[in-house]
Amino acid sequence: MSAHAGDEILIAFATAVRAAGVPVTMDRTRTFLAAAAQLGVGDRRSTYVAGRATLCSGPDDLDRYDKLFHSWFDAQEPLPRTVERERDPVRSLAPGSDDDDLLGQGDAEEPEDLLRVAASDTELLRHRDVAEMSPAEKALMARMFDALRPRSPVRPAHRRRPWHRGEVDPQRTLRRTLRQLGEPGRVEWRRRGVRPRRLVLLIDVSGSMHAYADALLRLAHRFATADGRRGPVEVFTIGTRLTHVTRALRQRDAESALVAAAQVVPDWSGGTRLGETLRVFLDRWGQRGMARGSVVVIFSDGWERGDAALLAEQMGRLHRLAHSVVWVNPHRGRVGYQPVQQGILAALPHVDHFVAGHSLATYADLSEVIAHA
Numbered sequence: 001m002s003a004h005a006g007d008e009i010l011i012a013f014a015t016a017v018r019a020a021g022v023p024v025t026m027d028r029t030r031t032f033l034a035a036a037a038q039l040g041v042g043d044r045r046s047t048y049v050a051g052r053a054t055l056c057s058g059p060d061d062l063d064r065y066d067k068l069f070h071s072w073f074d075a076q077e078p079l080p081r082t083v084e085r086e087r088d089p090v091r092s093l094a095p096g097s098d099d100d101d102l103l104g105q106g107d108a109e110e111p112e113d114l115l116r117v118a119a120s121d122t123e124l125l126r127h128r129d130v131a132e133m134s135p136a137e138k139a140l141m142a143r144m145f146d147a148l149r150p151r152s153p154v155r156p157a158h159r160r161r162p163w164h165r166g167e168v169d170p171q172r173t174l175r176r177t178l179r180q181l182g183e184p185g186r187v188e189w190r191r192r193g194v195r196p197r198r199l200v201l202l203i204d205v206s207g208s209m210h211a212y213a214d215a216l217l218r219l220a221h222r223f224a225t226a227d228g229r230r231g232p233v234e235v236f237t238i239g240t241r242l243t244h245v246t247r248a249l250r251q252r253d254a255e256s257a258l259v260a261a262a263q264v265v266p267d268w269s270g271g272t273r274l275g276e277t278l279r280v281f282l283d284r285w286g287q288r289g290m291a292r293g294s295v296v297v298i299f300s301d302g303w304e305r306g307d308a309a310l311l312a313e314q315m316g317r318l319h320r321l322a323h324s325v326v327w328v329n330p331h332r333g334r335v336g337y338q339p340v341q342q343g344i345l346a347a348l349p350h351v352d353h354f355v356a357g358h359s360l361a362t363y364a365d366l367s368e369v370i371a372h373a
Contacts (some may be wrong), residue, residue, distance in 0.1 A: 010036055010047070022061045027143050028054055044073060051373045054140075057147045060124055065356055073185045086207035116368065126360040131211035135204070142218060144360055145254070150370040153235075153295045153322070154194040195293055197231045197323065201368065202281070204300035205265060206239040208274040212330045212358070213268070214258065216299050217249070219363050221257050234290060238277040238300070239267040242284075262336060263311050272303050274343055275310030282317050291318060295373045297366075298324040299357060304343030311343055315350035324373035325350060328357035328366060 001005050010033055032054040039046035048069055057066050112344065118332050125133075125141055162169065172188035179185075201220050205213045220235045224246065237243045248260035262268070282291065290318035296318060304311055319325050327347060333356030339348060348354060356362045 007033060008111045012081035013051070013069075016054050016072060017051070017065060017068055022055060022064055023146065024055050025056055025143070025146060028057075031140075031143070035250070036165070036285045042162045045372055047073075050315075052162075057144060063173055081207075083369045117349075126364075127332075129334075129358045130215045130360075131358070138214070141215070141360060142254070145218050148219070148222050148226075148360075148367065150226050150367040153197040153199060153370055153373050154326075155197040155293070157193040157195045159193055160190040161193045163189050163191040166188055176317065193350060196232070197270045197293065198290065200286075200291060200294050200296045201233070202278075202296065202298045202300075203235065203237050203268075204239065204272065204274070204298075205268055208272065208301050208303045209330070210269045210298070212299075215363075216357070217261055218254060219260055220245075220252050221249045225252055225257075234285075236281060236285075237261075237265050238274065238281075240270045240273055240277075241267050242277045242280045243267070244285075264279075271305050272300070272343075273306040274300060274302075274304050274347075275306045275308070275312075275314055278311065278314035278318065282321070284315060286318065286321055293321075293323050295316070295324045295326065295370055296322045297328060297370065298347075299328045299330075300343070301331055302341040302344030302347065304341070304346070308346040310341040312346035312350070315347045319350040319352075324352045326353040326355065326366075326369060326373060327351045328355055330358040331360045333362055342353075 010237075011029060014024050014029040014032055032051055035050035035054050036047050039050050051069065052062070052065060056062055073358045074208040080205060123145060125144065128137070130138070130141070149365070160167075160169070162172065166189045169188040169190035172187075172190070176185045176188060201223065203213070203216045203220060209216075220233075223234045224235060231269065232246075233246070235246045235249050237245055245261045245264060248264055249257045251260060285291070315325070329339075329344065339345060339354075353373065355366055355369055357366060
């Protein structure tokens with residue numbers, strides 16, 4: 001079989017997986033082709049492992065993938081759900097890996113009643129610290145951001161709308177009665193509607209946050225471009241200066257958006273002056289209305305080279321203006337962490353939610369915190 005014909009078969013298989021309900025994007029399809037070429041297209045088990053690691057984004061996709069692979073390649077016996085030996089599946093897909101180690105001892109006979117339980121590859125990656133990932137794992141995690149479905153925070157609206165419970169709607173109830181010539185009818189109800197609340201993201205891109213900056217900007221891109229987004233989202237980077245990167249991150253393609261953001265941010269991996277940059281934000285943007293009644297999320301580890309008293313003062317201003325202030329610290333989720341940095345100690349009295357932000361799972365939790373803030 002030619003390489004061209006093999007690619008066509010694999011692309012058609014990826015299309016069938018997407019039709020079965022698995023969210024397969026073009027990036028995942030290209031990664032699948034590259035992984036299959038690396039492992040060997042002619043080997044059925046290698047193709048299975050490559051597709052499972054690249055096309056599936058969560059545990060719910062595995063059953064559909066297994067059934068479709070079995071029917072598509074006309075398997076004579078069921079394929080295993082997991083590879084036999086414990087290993088890091090993402091590292092094993094990296095160029096230069098040992099194929100025998102990747103495939104395990106697939107030919108060895110094992111008792112049929114042996115129960116082998118293993119967490120899915122993507123689930124393990126969701127809980128791994130971003131700073132400890134290899135380049136291959138970070139590339140796979142970047143594609144997993146597509147599975148995040150962030151929701152905008154909301155606020156009560158002045159107008160009321162029909163609802164099945166709540167308070168009596170006298171106008172609609174009266175109109176219904178008049179249509180029935182004065183005969184008593186059904187009571188109509190109403191409740192106050194909701195409107196999207198502004199979301200402001202401040203992302204620390206200093207040297208101490210270098211390992212998390214790429215993932216945090218990808219998260220900001222998801223908030224700025226997520227399908228069904230209702231509320232306005234503004235994104236800034238903070239370090240030694242404040243940079244407005246909302247326009248760059250509104251591009252639909254994540255890689256293009258990050259490249260555009262990198263071109264406008266002048267202080268990558270520099271120092272941290274949180275108090276001064278917050279003062280600039282509040283004087284130029286926040287006091288005029290951007291922070292007023294908004295949900296403001298600060299992504300930082302709290303290392304402050306400037307005056308901690310100034311940071312406490314500006315956090316107090318921000319807390320009085322904003323509806324809710326969320327501080328996301330990547331070290332918050334580590335065992336034994338204590339908020340001892342002077343920046344964190346100055347900011348915590350003015351923070352409504354202090355949450356972790358070191359993995360994809362914590363970013364999903366953060367989305368819920370923002371939605372209910």
